[in-house]
Amino acid sequence: MSQVLKLEIDSQLSNTRLVAMAVRGVCAMTTLSPVEINRLELCLVEIVNNAIEHAYDNEAGHPVEVCVSMNKTTMNISVSDWGQSIPDDVMQNKTEMVVDPEQPEVWLCSGRGLHIVNKLMDQVTYESNQDKNSFIMKKELRH
């Protein structure tokens, strides 16, 4: 049987830490190691910030929903918004980012957050149903 926690914040970057802290608390109930919990928090923060900054263009007053569901083997975290969806080419770009100390012009390229999430989570899916966009991250739990 799975357990579900649903949270909602207003679309302001200062609110991201609220869901981060709440999900850290849930993670502490699992078999995830401290390093894995830090990494999961990082992934959650990246995707919630992404929703605020890109789906809502940094405009306050819109909902961002975070839903955590877990059973003995898996934790699923979905982040949903009702704004602009992530373009397909951005979602599908899995190219490893290369950091070249000799090329400062490319150090600041955007999209680093999605690369981090793709690297750290066991599965990432993105779906848009009617007006609702959901970014779903899956993490396997040891048992």
Add this chain to the structure above:
Amino acid sequence: MAFENHEEGHFTVVRIDESRLDASVAEVFKTYVFDLIEEGRSNIVVDLAEVRFMDSTGLSVLVAGLKKLSGNGSFSLACAQPAVRDLFDLTSMDKLFKLHGSVAEAVKGS
């Protein structure tokens, strides 16, 4: 004030008195660092001892500082905590920055 700075020899040590360097404070921190650079401080050490969490936006501000000083000074980091070190490793940003174990080590330039 979440940030403060002091001089140690030729270095300006910037201390972040925040446990999180994330998107909600990144812009303010960027302005703080850029102001220091524009005032002529060219050897900057960022003391990360208090920072327990950093996201990619916080990281981007450090990269922006490094880039702004590129070739005209130094921009290094000290006392990165485990989650912050992990972020640098994950993003290969450890290739760009010197991560010093302490501020004392950073101002020695070792």
